[in-house]
Amino acid sequence: MADTATGTGRSLGAPAERREGRDKVTGSARYAAEQTDPGRVHAWPVAAGIARGTIRGIDTAAALALPGVLAVLTHDNAPRLAPPDDPTLAVLQDRRVPHRGWFVALVVAETLETARAGAAAVEVTYDVEDHDVTLTEDHPGAYAPEEANGGHPARREQGGPEEAFAAAQVRVDTHYRVPPLHNHPMEPHAATARWTGGRLVVHDSSQGATTVRATLASLFRLPEDDITVVSEHVGGGFGSKGTPRPHVVLAVMAARETGRPVTVNLPRRLMPSVVGHRAPTLHRLRLGAAADGTLTSSLHEVTTHTSRIKEFVEQAAVPSRIMYAAPHRLTAHRVVPLDVPSPSWMRAPGEAPGMYALESAMDELAVATGLDPVELRIANEPDADPDSGKPFSSRHLVACLREGARRFDWARRDPRPRSRTEGPLLVGTGVAAATYPVMASPSRATALALPDGGFVVRTNATDIGTGARTVLAQIAADALGVPLERVRTEVGNSDLPPAPLAGGSSGTASWGWAVHEACTRLAARLAAHTGPLPDDGLRADADTAGSADAESDYARHSFGAHFAEVTVDTVTGEVRARRLLSVFAAGRILNARTARSQFIGGMTMGLGMALTEGSTMDAASGDFTESDLASYHVPVHADVPDLEAHWIEEDDPHLNPMGSKGVGEIGIVGTAAAVGNAVHHATGVRFRELPLTPDRVLTGLAGAPR
Amino acid sequence: MKPYAYARADSVEEAAELYAAQPGARYLGGGTNLVDLMKLGVEEPAALVDVSRLPLDTVDELPDGSLRIGATVRNSDLAAHPLVRDRHPALSQALLAGASGQLRNAATTGGNLLQRTRCPYFQDTGKPCNKRVPGSGCAALDGTHRDHAVLGHSPLCIATHPSDMAVALAALDADVELHGADGPRTVPVAEFHRLPGDHPEQDTVIRPGELITGVLLPAAPAGLPSLYRKARDRASYAFALASVAAVLGVEDGVVRHVGLAFGALAHRPWRARKAEEALLDAAPTTAAFERAADLELAAAEPLRDNAYKVALARNLAVDALERLARAART
Numbered sequence A: 001m002a003d004t005a006t007g008t009g010r011s012l013g014a015p016a017e018r019r020e021g022r023d024k025v026t027g028s029a030r031y032a033a034e035q036t037d038p039g040r041v042h043a044w045p046v047a048a049g050i051a052r053g054t055i056r057g058i059d060t061a062a063a064l065a066l067p068g069v070l071a072v073l074t075h076d077n078a079p080r081l082a083p084p085d086d087p088t089l090a091v092l093q094d095r096r097v098p099h100r101g102w103f104v105a106l107v108v109a110e111t112l113e114t115a116r117a118g119a120a121a122v123e124v125t126y127d128v129e130d131h132d133v134t135l136t137e138d139h140p141g142a143y144a145p146e147e148a149n150g151g152h153p154a155r156r157e158q159g160g161p162e163e164a165f166a167a168a169q170v171r172v173d174t175h176y177r178v179p180p181l182h183n184h185p186m187e188p189h190a191a192t193a194r195w196t197g198g199r200l201v202v203h204d205s206s207q208g209a210t211t212v213r214a215t216l217a218s219l220f221r222l223p224e225d226d227i228t229v230v231s232e233h234v235g236g237g238f239g240s241k242g243t244p245r246p247h248v249v250l251a252v253m254a255a256r257e258t259g260r261p262v263t264v265n266l267p268r269r270l271m272p273s274v275v276g277h278r279a280p281t282l283h284r285l286r287l288g289a290a291a292d293g294t295l296t297s298s299l300h301e302v303t304t305h306t307s308r309i310k311e312f313v314e315q316a317a318v319p320s321r322i323m324y325a326a327p328h329r330l331t332a333h334r335v336v337p338l339d340v341p342s343p344s345w346m347r348a349p350g351e352a353p354g355m356y357a358l359e360s361a362m363d364e365l366a367v368a369t370g371l372d373p374v375e376l377r378i379a380n381e382p383d384a385d386p387d388s389g390k391p392f393s394s395r396h397l398v399a400c401l402r403e404g405a406r407r408f409d410w411a412r413r414d415p416r417p418r419s420r421t422e423g424p425l426l427v428g429t430g431v432a433a434a435t436y437p438v439m440a441s442p443s444r445a446t447a448l449a450l451p452d453g454g455f456v457v458r459t460n461a462t463d464i465g466t467g468a469r470t471v472l473a474q475i476a477a478d479a480l481g482v483p484l485e486r487v488r489t490e491v492g493n494s495d496l497p498p499a500p501l502a503g504g505s506s507g508t509a510s511w512g513w514a515v516h517e518a519c520t521r522l523a524a525r526l527a528a529h530t531g532p533l534p535d536d537g538l539r540a541d542a543d544t545a546g547s548a549d550a551e552s553d554y555a556r557h558s559f560g561a562h563f564a565e566v567t568v569d570t571v572t573g574e575v576r577a578r579r580l581l582s583v584f585a586a587g588r589i590l591n592a593r594t595a596r597s598q599f600i601g602g603m604t605m606g607l608g609m610a611l612t613e614g615s616t617m618d619a620a621s622g623d624f625t626e627s628d629l630a631s632y633h634v635p636v637h638a639d640v641p642d643l644e645a646h647w648i649e650e651d652d653p654h655l656n657p658m659g660s661k662g663v664g665e666i667g668i669v670g671t672a673a674a675v676g677n678a679v680h681h682a683t684g685v686r687f688r689e690l691p692l693t694p695d696r697v698l699t700g701l702a703g704a705p706r
Numbered sequence B: 001m002k003p004y005a006y007a008r009a010d011s012v013e014e015a016a017e018l019y020a021a022q023p024g025a026r027y028l029g030g031g032t033n034l035v036d037l038m039k040l041g042v043e044e045p046a047a048l049v050d051v052s053r054l055p056l057d058t059v060d061e062l063p064d065g066s067l068r069i070g071a072t073v074r075n076s077d078l079a080a081h082p083l084v085r086d087r088h089p090a091l092s093q094a095l096l097a098g099a100s101g102q103l104r105n106a107a108t109t110g111g112n113l114l115q116r117t118r119c120p121y122f123q124d125t126g127k128p129c130n131k132r133v134p135g136s137g138c139a140a141l142d143g144t145h146r147d148h149a150v151l152g153h154s155p156l157c158i159a160t161h162p163s164d165m166a167v168a169l170a171a172l173d174a175d176v177e178l179h180g181a182d183g184p185r186t187v188p189v190a191e192f193h194r195l196p197g198d199h200p201e202q203d204t205v206i207r208p209g210e211l212i213t214g215v216l217l218p219a220a221p222a223g224l225p226s227l228y229r230k231a232r233d234r235a236s237y238a239f240a241l242a243s244v245a246a247v248l249g250v251e252d253g254v255v256r257h258v259g260l261a262f263g264a265l266a267h268r269p270w271r272a273r274k275a276e277e278a279l280l281d282a283a284p285t286t287a288a289f290e291r292a293a294d295l296e297l298a299a300a301e302p303l304r305d306n307a308y309k310v311a312l313a314r315n316l317a318v319d320a321l322e323r324l325a326r327a328a329r330t
Helices: A002-006 A021-026 A061-065 A112-121 A161-167 A209-219 A246-258 A268-274 A351-369 A373-379 A397-408 A468-480 A507-528 A592-611 A671-683 A694-702 B012-021 B034-040 B075-080 B082-087 B089-097 B101-106 B109-114 B165-171 B273-279 B286-297 B308-329
Strands: A041-047 A053-059 A069-074 A103-109 A123-128 A155-158 A170-178 A190-196 A199-204 A227-230 A262-265 A281-289 A295-306 A328-337 A425-437 A444-449 A455-458 A487-490 A538-543 A557-569 A575-585 A642-647 B005-008 B025-028 B047-050 B059-061 B067-070 B175-180 B183-188 B211-217 B226-231 B242-251 B254-263
Touching: A041 A112, A041 A246, A041 A268, A053 A103, A061 A069, A061 A112, A069 A112, A069 A246, A103 A112, A103 A246, A161 A281, A161 A295, A161 A328, A170 A351, A190 A246, A199 A209, A199 A246, A209 A227, A209 A246, A246 A262, A281 A351, A295 A351, A351 A373, A351 A425, A351 A592, A351 A671, A373 A397, A373 A425, A397 A425, A397 A557, A397 A575, A397 A642, A425 A575, A425 A671, A444 A468, A444 A507, A455 A468, A455 A507, A468 A487, A468 A507, A507 A538, A557 A671, A575 A592, A575 A671, A592 A642, A592 A671, A671 A694, A694 B308, B012 B025, B012 B047, B012 B175, B012 B211, B025 B034, B059 B082, B067 B082, B075 B082, B075 B089, B075 B101, B075 B109, B082 B089, B089 B165, B089 B226, B089 B242, B109 B165, B109 B211, B165 B226, B165 B242, B165 B254, B226 B308, B242 B308, B254 B273, B254 B308, B273 B286, B286 B308
Parallel strands: A041 A262, A199 A227, A295 A328, A455 A487, A575 A642, B005 B047, B025 B047
Antiparallel strands: A041 A103, A053 A123, A069 A103, A155 A328, A170 A281, A190 A199, A190 A262, A281 A295, A425 A557, A444 A455, A444 A538, A557 A575, B059 B067, B067 B211, B175 B183, B175 B211, B226 B242, B242 B254
């Protein structure tokens, strides 16, 4: 076909604008709660007011008496579900209350306000049991799980790390604490469900509609073909929408019981308890080194919590397996089941808290050995993955450190702590490394050439605000050899070819792989085709099962380096970041604009982790105290300084057809350590618990030598 | 939803009548706090008397040089008013340190004074709180209370008042103008809010049905250097961990006028009378400022997790007074 020959083949890498941008800024993009089907009604959940026990009774009379209340679902009358794989989805099935905030009823009403008033009118009585929500390193309930999240073995040991540490010339033995953190995407978890003629149609704010469909089919014992799940626009997820969440189950239940389309739009205050959170992690880091900084022993031990109903172990020691060469190594996780909400994925699970601890300890080792922290890291660069022994498919940590140091003017830094003041401000700079694994999952896609010269690619990818639609069009355009404008992308609907979730920084790799394969096939078919295209076009399909999930002979990871400059106000203890500059090596960057947004978004979230974000578990109530955006402090514009994200282009043939590694999460990894290390440089005080809020910093400064 | 009546008042007298006619009524200003609390079930008024459009939306200079600020003047407008910016920078700075631009555009002067504590337990109807439900207990006492009071609290309540504006007004000797069944009266801002004592459910000395009609800002501190400084977790849109408002007049090397108030330390803006007394007629030195701050904060009784507030408040006060003393010299 003549037209394809005029293609540029140069869409990839270009800073193409997000295709749905105009719809979003004009408000015409519809989110899950904005599906105004005729007759649509609203539902409001009732959250358990105790941390542990059983429901004695639920009095729904007052709620049902409110004009406009249609139904109150409880464990007594809610549809029976098939037992879910994920216990957090077994809502309204029995009397058990495993944690505070667990949903015990759902009020369906004509309006949102009536549903809310109805929920307040539901009277629940409980048989209360003593609860325990307090994580400690020596908790008697702690045990060593078999696996941490992601299928990683919970414990890895090589050589004799304890002995080697004891014999090391320089030793750092230290503890760090990361508090519970909440994902808090701007769009709350929401779903609108309707049953029409035996078919179930659900609009869900999810990172993966394919899994939502499969899960609903299983729970409600339906054929998958009778269900459509739409996740067309999603206002962020950060992992908390990576698996189906209870709200979508409730919406489907309520729609079935009332025969009306039902929207469940979780109130912000109910989210911390039911959408997953980053579990708190207590780290012990021991680094043993020779006087020249060469690591001989590295031990990273993590204690974290999980709920009583689900074992989720934040894999916070895992990044220590691949970062630095050391002959003697230990990484181990222990977990304490408590009467707390179930933790789950949050942007860079494992890497974000783990690299805070490791990279802070590396800074302490730099101080202990008198080495420059950049040089210390370079001195411990491994030749191959220290854990698996596999060669790295590509690893440019050293290049990131060097390039970042050059751009940041690191060479002019006076390494002495507390060496720079501006009036009442102490000024410091810090560095930390970043890493994130490269993952991909099998996906399907179809590509269609239309008689009018246009192309359509279809796959049930999810665009959670990242620009997935756009980058898939870029991949397709290059594979087809046509201009970008000629390609339309259809994503976010389970009627499209099945595809994995937007998670693990693997969405573009997974979907793009299938899109690339389908488009390559289509291009071949078009090349062989003569005459005009048939009315319904020419089509090619792809399924990357067997290739995308094939075991690799290489260790595949992204790397990066963060450089931070902070000020610490000695009057107030306020730490403010002045500058954050990061360099990443993440394979081929497929869209310079949207990749930069991902990088600086991750860096900003890392800044929040460092300075402002923290949640406290209230021992008496078993509830997270900070449950709204006024008290859970995500950074605001005024907190976000001069942010620079740069990257080093990698040419790595061991990844996927696009040569990409994924950019969604690495920005948050290590940022908190860079900021914390800068605070140490500014103040001479080592703070080992996040976030670095004025109460902690002022108290620490009071004990510091002047 | 729980139904409630709504009526908009066109005059102060009409507002009072509407209020008196409907048991369980509340006055509605900008609604930036009251409506949130209604959604949370913390406030359940039977009726709202909307006073946001009363003709009290101007800042007027009186013959003696004082300023009369109408109760419905929006926080943004007050912060930007040239006379306020020029003569009472602490007030403008305090307003701009609060909330967000959008909230300041809606919030009124009267409503700002009457906003409720942001104690997380007060805002959660599922938890005990003596302020919300007298006699139910205080969950903050042994709970999360890093943000809570160190001065003037009681075993029943350790909440703080969240306003920035009120702290500046307290330091500037402002009065609250009230209109009630017994006619008008004025109360100093520094005495308008109560300490919790045995009745934490009462935030202020306002009487049932009384309406704030305005705030009187006296001429005395006008033109003296003043400032407001707030320490907080994030750079904007966060309540104070501690704050200070200060105004200082120095003549012939001695302090002739001083107003000092702390925010976020107590159930009300904390006018630091002891510190002021120590500073009057003294030389404006760092040592004097430190002594004065220590004198005031000696009464502090920090809780398990908020001892830092005492040091923070001391630092803020000394720093603010030093800055003002420097400004007075130049």
